Structures are given as C-alpha cells and as structure tokens.
Amino acid sequence: MPDTTRRADRANGSRYGNRPTMKDVAARAGVGLKTVSRVVNGEPGVTPDTERRVREAIEALGFRRNDSARVLRKGRTASIGLVLEDLADPFYGPLSRAVEEVARAHGALLINGSSAEDPEREQELALALCARRVDGLVVIPAGDDHRYLEPEIRAGVATVFVDRPAGGIDADVVLSDNFGGARDGVAHLIAHGHRRIGFIGDMPRIHTAAERLRGYRAAMEDAGIPVAEGWMSLGATDPERVRRATEEMLAGPDPVTAVFTGNNRVTVTVIRVLAEYDRPVALVGFDDFELADLLQPGVTVVAQDAAALGRTAADRLFQRLDGAPGTPERLELPTRLITRGSGELPPAH
Amino acid sequence: MPDTTRRADRANGSRYGNRPTMKDVAARAGVGLKTVSRVVNGEPGVTPDTERRVREAIEALGFRRNDSARVLRKGRTASIGLVLEDLADPFYGPLSRAVEEVARAHGALLINGSSAEDPEREQELALALCARRVDGLVVIPAGDDHRYLEPEIRAGVATVFVDRPAGGIDADVVLSDNFGGARDGVAHLIAHGHRRIGFIGDMPRIHTAAERLRGYRAAMEDAGIPVAEGWMSLGATDPERVRRATEEMLAGPDPVTAVFTGNNRVTVTVIRVLAEYDRPVALVGFDDFELADLLQPGVTVVAQDAAALGRTAADRLFQRLDGAPGTPERLELPTRLITRGSGELPPAH
DNA sequence: CTGAAAGCGCTTACAG
DNA sequence: CTGAAAGCGCTTACAG
Structure with missing residues (x-):
C-alpha cells in the first residue's frame, strides 16, 4: 500500500509531494474555490459558519497555501535577491543580516548567494534570481561590467549596488567613503x-x-x-x-x-x-x-559600518519598489x- | 507618453514590469508556444532555421524565462531553505556558505533567514519557506518543539536539522560532538x-x-x-x-x-x-x-568544523531529495x- | 454573501 | 519536426 502511494507520487511528477490544494479544501468544505481563497487570505464577506467549515477542512487536510502559485498570479514575488562575494566573510555577515531585517520588515524573503569574486558567477547568480522574478536585487559586484542587467532593470527589477559601484550602467549605489x-x-x-x-x-x-x-x-x-x-x-x-x-x-x-x-x-x-x-x-x-x-x-x-551599508541599500531598494522617482543616486557613508x-x-x- | 506606460503598468498590477512571455516570442517568431519552449530548454527536434528565428525573437524582446511559472508546473522549485540563528554570527557564515555550495552543485538556489534565537520567528520563517514550496529545509533550531513541521515533512519537504536536534519529531540531524x-x-x-x-x-x-x-x-x-x-x-x-x-x-x-x-x-x-x-x-x-x-x-x-556541519547537512538533504530511503539518522562530527x-x-x- | 470563468506563464501529454 | 489543448494552484474581475 505504501508502495502504491510511492508510484502515484512518481506518476504525477512527485508534485509537491501530495499536497492538498484549495480545490481539495473547497470540495471537502462544500464551498467554492473563491470562498476558500477568501478565508485563507482573511478577506471579508464570509459568514462565520462558512468560515468555520473551511477552516475545519484546512485543518483536516493539512492545507498550506502555495505561495509559488500565488506569486505567479499576483506578479510580485515578495522576495529580493542578494548577490555577495562570500557568505563566509565576516564583513558580509552583518551586511546580509541588515538586508534581511529590512526585507523582513517589508514581508519579503531573501534569496542570496556568493559570487566568490568571480564576475561570471555573479552574472549567473544575478540572472538566475531575475528568472525567479525577485522583486529587487542588492548586488555587491564582483565584475565591473553590469550591462547584462540592463534588460532586467528596464523590465522592472529594482537594483541597488553596495560596497562597489556598478560598471557600465547607471544604478543606485551605496558606498563607504x-x-x-x-x-x-x-x-x-x-x-x-x-x-x-x-x-x-x-x-x-x-x-x-x-x-x-x-x-x-x-x-x-x-x-x-x-x-x-x-x-x-x-x-x-x-x-x-x-x-x-x-x-x-x-x-x-x-x-x-x-x-x-x-x-x-x-x-x-x-x-x-x-x-x-x-x-x-x-x-x-x-x-x-x-x-x-x-x-x-x-x-x-x-x-x-557594514550593517549600515546593508540597511541603507535595502531601504533604497524598497523605496524604489514603492515607486520612488528620480535618477539613480550615489550614497556615501562615512568611515x-x-x-x-x-x-x-x-x-x- | 511615459506617463501612459506607467498607468498601463499599474493597470495590470505591475506584473513583472512588462516582461515579454513565451507567447510574445512565439508570435514574433511565427511559431507555436511549444517550439519556443523547446528552444529555451534546449530540447531536440527543432530545425536550425526555426531555432534561429526563435532566438532572434528572444534577443529582440529581451525574453527571460519565468522560472516562477516553470516551477509551478514542474512541481520542484530547485530551491532550498536555510533557517539559522543569525546570519551575522561568524560561526554561521562558513556553515551557510557550505550549504550554498552544495545547493549550487545541485542547481538549487538558497533562501535563508535568521530566527534570532526566537522559536516563534523560526516557525514563521520555516513555514514561509514551506509555503514557497522549497524542495527542502536545513534548520538550525531556535525552539525545541518542531511538531509544526510534521505536516510539511509528511507532504514531502525534506528536512535536515543541524547543530541542534529537532524537538518532538524524528528527523535527520547533524551535530558536533x-x-x-x-x-x-x-x-x-x-x-x-x-x-x-x-x-x-x-x-x-x-x-x-x-x-x-x-x-x-x-x-x-x-x-x-x-x-x-x-x-x-x-x-x-x-x-x-x-x-x-x-x-x-x-x-x-x-x-x-x-x-x-x-x-x-x-x-x-x-x-x-x-x-x-x-x-x-x-x-x-x-x-x-x-x-x-x-x-x-x-x-x-x-x-x-562549521563548514563540515553545513556540507554534511546539505549532502544529506539532497540524498533525501534524490530518494535515499531509511529512517532519520543522527550524524555526529568530531571536535x-x-x-x-x-x-x-x-x-x- | 458566494462562486464560475478566465488567466498568470510556463510544461505535459498528445496528435498531427 | 511542430503545435493546440489542458493543467500546475492560485487570484482577478465579474455576475448572481
């Protein structure tokens, strides 16, 4: 019997294991899909009784909303990318943490990776993050040519550089003096x-x-x-x-x-x-x-102040995401x- | 004119800016959607001439595949989550970096965050990662009760604990002696x-x-x-x-x-x-x-050896993702x- | 207060 | 070699 389940998993491509979807919840609660969506997202306009039935179904099935699907529909992923040189370098620890705290305050998750001071790896990583459609990007450049990001920025990926300026493109940057x-x-x-x-x-x-x-x-x-x-x-x-x-x-x-x-x-x-x-x-x-x-x-x-660099850059990023106008700026922090x-x-x- | 564009952006919910989709590429190249998909993913069975036309359209439009949509269809997100105590703590730098390197070798991105030694924040973060449908989770526990992860693990989220064991559930764990x-x-x-x-x-x-x-x-x-x-x-x-x-x-x-x-x-x-x-x-x-x-x-x-802790945990995680059987193990590294x-x-x- | 239909941008399964 | 249809799991826009 467990074996059968296994094979079933494989057959449907092991799709998120066997997770229940809103459709499953709706069926079990005897309501429409949209009603489940309302309950899950705390939208108004559901009678207490209906809400209770939906919640019971959610509980019974162990339902958790698939944010990955939500994101596709909503257009914003509520995540930002951080490309740094080396996660293990003590200088970047406080910087990353500061970016994370700002992201958290804005309800966003942080996806990050190390370029290992290799321009090619920086590009590969930054573009992978763009393909994931992060809302914005904080980059500590390894290379000195960032024209590869031009189409992404034009397409709406807010981008802020930290610690070192961008090369070949005009973008917000936060530097130490x-x-x-x-x-x-x-x-x-x-x-x-x-x-x-x-x-x-x-x-x-x-x-x-x-x-x-x-x-x-x-x-x-x-x-x-x-x-x-x-x-x-x-x-x-x-x-x-x-x-x-x-x-x-x-x-x-x-x-x-x-x-x-x-x-x-x-x-x-x-x-x-x-x-x-x-x-x-x-x-x-x-x-x-x-x-x-x-x-x-x-x-x-x-x-x-590594933390201040990260905080300032992340603040700038979210300002841009919130529609802050104006040409790219260069912010310089004192030492x-x-x-x-x-x-x-x-x-x- | 720029103003009109702006308003259009807002109207469609600023959906990933105004990015071209495979459909746009297909229309421009005068081919079907599936043909574009084949070219983008390097699948065989496309004549050189067709491929060239598709590539030209991709280039002209600045198309980049939306991995977020791909993920929804494929069922695996090619990303793993890392919940640690504090990104800024020098002990966790090498550990994170090691996890990242293993993830990279498996073509996966790393989403991480700090629990700040707060059990509630750990849970919030871990569940947010599950909602994003990360394929697996590496957790450095802040709390001592991880039963909240039980439904997730049952649903197929591979989970490995590092540095400290899980509480209340049976899971793989990598510890120092x-x-x-x-x-x-x-x-x-x-x-x-x-x-x-x-x-x-x-x-x-x-x-x-x-x-x-x-x-x-x-x-x-x-x-x-x-x-x-x-x-x-x-x-x-x-x-x-x-x-x-x-x-x-x-x-x-x-x-x-x-x-x-x-x-x-x-x-x-x-x-x-x-x-x-x-x-x-x-x-x-x-x-x-x-x-x-x-x-x-x-x-x-x-x-x-912080790096070895991270590497061992991430290796274990990907073994599980690749279907490694067996009950949860406890791996202990010498000091x-x-x-x-x-x-x-x-x-x- | 509630829900059916359409659609986000891809891939899958299939047919030509 | 190529593509139309269906579907991943949600939300949006709309109608009742």
Missing part, C-alpha cells in the same frame, strides 16, 4: 612621524581597493612625501602573497616604518607577519574586526578612525 | 593541575549548551572533583551577564583557577574580563575563532582540541 577613510588613516600615520609608509591592498580592478590606494596617495601627496614604487602592493589577498609583500617592504636598507592595509583580510595576515619581527612597525587597517582591541598593541582601524595603539607607534629608525 | 568535546576540553584543564574550574555557557534550553555542560560534569566526575554550584553559570550570552558571571567566579576565598567557556561569544567576553586581572586564569573555549592564536596567551579551544597557551597555564593559588 573609501577614499576619505584611507586618506585619513594614512594621514594619521604621517601625523605620528612616519614617512616611509607601505600600502598593501586587494586587486586594483576592485573599486574599493583602487579608491583606498587613491586615498593613500592623496595623503602622501598632501604631506609632500614622494611615494616609492616598492611601498605599494596590490593583488590577491591570500596570505602567501600578503606575507611576501609585507616582508619585502620590511627588507632592504630603507624599510617602511608603517603599513596601511587595504581590508580586514590583509590586516589579519600582516598582523601575523609583524608579530615575527622584533622592531615595532606601525599599522592602520581598513575595516574593523573582532578582538582588534585585545591584540597587543590594539589595532588602529578605519572602520566602516571612522578608531585608535587603539598600533597606529600610534612612532617610527623605528 | 558537544559532549565529548567539552569533556575533553575540561579534562585538558584538569590534566594541567586545575581543580576549581568554572563553566560559563549559553541558556540551558539550548541543546548544545546542555550537552557541553554535561561534558563538563563528566570530566569533573571522572577526575573525582565535586562541582560547586557557583562554578556553573548558564544564561544569555550578552556581555553584561557573562562579565558578571566571570567576576563572581573569580571573587571569594576559593576562586576558580580556570574557566571553560561554552561558545565563541562567551569566550570573547571572558577574554576581555580576564585581561583586567593580574593573576593568570586558564581558559579553554568551545568554538575556534579568528586570531585566537595571536592573543597573549593564545587561546586554547575545542574547535568544531578537535587546539592548544595555544591559555589552556596550559598552571593554576594560580
């Missing part, structure tokens, strides 16, 4: 007497990396310090490369006395390397991280310098 | 000469917290050490409570000489408190965390003691 934050962080090192300052950042094609490098250059120029080529290293943030870069800057006759790191992953690796040196090297890192205050010395950072010791070390000659 | 890990960690402290050892953990209603406390008790009992009431503190993991608990254990005539902490959030707070004391207090924490090796002393931990210094400090008398 990467340039200003880096400039302030480097100026802080200069104010503490450093002149030979290294910069270790992410790949230059990533917008945030380029902006932070620009901030570094600006601070140095403002102080009238010429920058040596060997003081700048941009590339992948894997520990091996960052370690090599750090060691090179600390070698030679005129080693750097301070390092500015371009993001949290770089910072962490540089801390490990510096721990192996006897001479103190000053450090300011972009991005705050847990326990930065408990290390010795505490790590001075330029902090950005904050947090001094904890490592950035206040004097230069070791 | 919380009992064994905690017992080993406490035994490690005992082996280093400690007898007065404190335990600070999460709320006792949370399964992992209870299991880890059980491990603590077992280790103490194995060593023949009677446990004083004041040595155990379970409750919310907010810094204020944990700080108070730590301070109380360190006060009085017979203070603890070592602390075992029940999870990463507790550990981090206890480290902050211990940093304020002159006398050294040994510490072993459940859960590894970034930079644990760079603190002074390095923090000895009982590490669990690993990582010594870094804090757990090897001798007792200060």
Whole structure:
C-alpha cells in the first residue's frame, strides 16, 4: 500500500509531494474555490459558519497555501535577491543580516548567494534570481561590467549596488567613503612621524581597493612625501602573497616604518607577519574586526559600518519598489578612525 | 507618453514590469508556444532555421524565462531553505556558505533567514519557506518543539536539522560532538593541575549548551572533583551577564583557577574580563575563532568544523531529495582540541 | 454573501 | 519536426 502511494507520487511528477490544494479544501468544505481563497487570505464577506467549515477542512487536510502559485498570479514575488562575494566573510555577515531585517520588515524573503569574486558567477547568480522574478536585487559586484542587467532593470527589477559601484550602467549605489577613510588613516600615520609608509591592498580592478590606494596617495601627496614604487602592493589577498609583500617592504636598507592595509583580510595576515619581527612597525587597517582591541598593541582601524551599508541599500531598494522617482543616486557613508595603539607607534629608525 | 506606460503598468498590477512571455516570442517568431519552449530548454527536434528565428525573437524582446511559472508546473522549485540563528554570527557564515555550495552543485538556489534565537520567528520563517514550496529545509533550531513541521515533512519537504536536534519529531540531524568535546576540553584543564574550574555557557534550553555542560560534569566526575554550584553559570550570552558571571567566579576565598567557556561569544567576553586581572586564569573555549592564536596567551579551544556541519547537512538533504530511503539518522562530527597557551597555564593559588 | 470563468506563464501529454 | 489543448494552484474581475 505504501508502495502504491510511492508510484502515484512518481506518476504525477512527485508534485509537491501530495499536497492538498484549495480545490481539495473547497470540495471537502462544500464551498467554492473563491470562498476558500477568501478565508485563507482573511478577506471579508464570509459568514462565520462558512468560515468555520473551511477552516475545519484546512485543518483536516493539512492545507498550506502555495505561495509559488500565488506569486505567479499576483506578479510580485515578495522576495529580493542578494548577490555577495562570500557568505563566509565576516564583513558580509552583518551586511546580509541588515538586508534581511529590512526585507523582513517589508514581508519579503531573501534569496542570496556568493559570487566568490568571480564576475561570471555573479552574472549567473544575478540572472538566475531575475528568472525567479525577485522583486529587487542588492548586488555587491564582483565584475565591473553590469550591462547584462540592463534588460532586467528596464523590465522592472529594482537594483541597488553596495560596497562597489556598478560598471557600465547607471544604478543606485551605496558606498563607504573609501577614499576619505584611507586618506585619513594614512594621514594619521604621517601625523605620528612616519614617512616611509607601505600600502598593501586587494586587486586594483576592485573599486574599493583602487579608491583606498587613491586615498593613500592623496595623503602622501598632501604631506609632500614622494611615494616609492616598492611601498605599494596590490593583488590577491591570500596570505602567501600578503606575507611576501609585507616582508619585502620590511627588507632592504630603507624599510617602511608603517603599513596601511587595504581590508580586514590583509590586516589579519600582516598582523601575523609583524608579530615575527622584533622592531615595532606601525599599522592602520581598513575595516574593523573582532578582538582588534585585545591584540597587543590594539589595532588602529578605519572602520566602516557594514550593517549600515546593508540597511541603507535595502531601504533604497524598497523605496524604489514603492515607486520612488528620480535618477539613480550615489550614497556615501562615512568611515571612522578608531585608535587603539598600533597606529600610534612612532617610527623605528 | 511615459506617463501612459506607467498607468498601463499599474493597470495590470505591475506584473513583472512588462516582461515579454513565451507567447510574445512565439508570435514574433511565427511559431507555436511549444517550439519556443523547446528552444529555451534546449530540447531536440527543432530545425536550425526555426531555432534561429526563435532566438532572434528572444534577443529582440529581451525574453527571460519565468522560472516562477516553470516551477509551478514542474512541481520542484530547485530551491532550498536555510533557517539559522543569525546570519551575522561568524560561526554561521562558513556553515551557510557550505550549504550554498552544495545547493549550487545541485542547481538549487538558497533562501535563508535568521530566527534570532526566537522559536516563534523560526516557525514563521520555516513555514514561509514551506509555503514557497522549497524542495527542502536545513534548520538550525531556535525552539525545541518542531511538531509544526510534521505536516510539511509528511507532504514531502525534506528536512535536515543541524547543530541542534529537532524537538518532538524524528528527523535527520547533524551535530558536533558537544559532549565529548567539552569533556575533553575540561579534562585538558584538569590534566594541567586545575581543580576549581568554572563553566560559563549559553541558556540551558539550548541543546548544545546542555550537552557541553554535561561534558563538563563528566570530566569533573571522572577526575573525582565535586562541582560547586557557583562554578556553573548558564544564561544569555550578552556581555553584561557573562562579565558578571566571570567576576563572581573569580571573587571569594576559593576562586576558580580556570574557566571553560561554552561558545565563541562567551569566550570573547571572558577574554576581555580576564585581561583586567593580574593573576593568570586558564581558559579553554568551545568554538575556534579568528586570531585566537595571536592573543597573549593564545587561546586554547575545542574547535568544531562549521563548514563540515553545513556540507554534511546539505549532502544529506539532497540524498533525501534524490530518494535515499531509511529512517532519520543522527550524524555526529568530531571536535578537535587546539592548544595555544591559555589552556596550559598552571593554576594560580 | 458566494462562486464560475478566465488567466498568470510556463510544461505535459498528445496528435498531427 | 511542430503545435493546440489542458493543467500546475492560485487570484482577478465579474455576475448572481
């Protein structure tokens, strides 16, 4: 007997198991389809007695409305997509959570995925979300060409970029003040007497990396310090490369006395390397991280507010979904310098 | 003219903007609906010439298949739901990412949300995902009664629990060896000469917290050490409570000489408190965390593999979706003691 | 207060 | 090789 059921399942394509539908409920309650719909959706105009019968049938059958079908008819899916770089990166945790909370407040679910910093995967994921007809999209770009989203946006998919701007299209974007934050962080090192300052950042094609490098250059120029080529290293943030870069800057006759790191992953690796040196090297890192205050010395950072980035982007998205007019905007959030010791070390000659 | 378009949008309920459908493509290409479907899905039996005409129409109209409609007809949504405690918690980042990778390998999207440790919110979220007809569900329970999922599971929603077992229902579950890990960690402290050892953990209603406390008790009992009431503190993991608990254990005539902490959030707070004391207090924490090796002393931990938890759970889920038979299983993953210094400090008398 | 018909955008099952 | 009809499970627009 269970076997027969199984085969029946397969025969109808195992369609959602064997779930009862509104039609089943209507039949059992002896009412029309529309009446069931009214009860399920809390619409008015049903006598208490009818409603009771419908509710009993729902209970008895274990009916749950198929939102997937509802969505098809209504035209809005009450879900938004989030494309980020890596769900496992601690920077994106609070950002995702903030987007989720805003979505929740608007009764929407969140579908998300990681691009793994691969532009092709970003596109694949973003378009899959569009095919699901998410109402809107929050994207942390991996690539720098987003023209593939143009038809989708034109077709009505609200889209907001966060952390990095879109490439090749005009769209709302929420950014941290990467340039200003880096400039302030480097100026802080200069104010503490450093002149030979290294910069270790992410790949230059990533917008945030380029902006932070620009901030570094600006601070140095403002102080009238010429920058040596060997003081700048941009590339992948894997520990091996960052370690090599750090060691090179600390070698030679005129080693750097301070390092500015371009993001949290770089910072962490540089801390490990510096721990192996006897001479103190000053450090300011972009991005705050847990326990930065408990290390010795505490790590001075330029902090950005990941949750605020996510919240601002999601708010903007729902404003657009609610029909907010106007051309795409660029929203820039300030950063904050947090001094904890490592950035206040004097230069070791 | 744009205004007219706008009004038209509203009139039809702003249905996915104004997206072209297969019907539009068919009309433009001068073929039947089914032929468009064949081309879009790469099914055989279309002459090259017909295919070309269809592709041109698709291109010209900017058509993208509505997977939401497809799903309704096919019965499987190619998406799975993940209910976790907090997207922003660093422990769940790698776990989510692992689930995502497995889903991706199976061509499924991931819909996820945070329960915020609130049983009601967990239920609301899990049922919303069921209403969307996700094919399966990975749940990190907040509550301890999951009977509300019984009708869903019976209706065919594959469900796997991770990190904590389900309550009131029989379901697949993937756990760390919380009992064994905690017992080993406490035994490690005992082996280093400690007898007065404190335990600070999460709320006792949370399964992992209870299991880890059980491990603590077992280790103490194995060593023949009677446990004083004041040595155990379970409750919310907010810094204020944990700080108070730590301070109380360190006060009085017979203070603890070592602390075992029940999870990463507790550990981090206890480290902050211990940093304020002159006398050294040994510490072993459940859960590894970034930079644990760079603190002074390095923090000895009982590490669990969050990514492996997620991967194992997702693998199990897709096995079930592929028809794997058998009764629900309990999979337990080992933990690993990582010594870094804090757990090897001798007792200060 | 209630319900039958049409339709959302696809796929399935079938016939030519 | 191609396509018309029916249907997935709901909601919409309308009529009684």
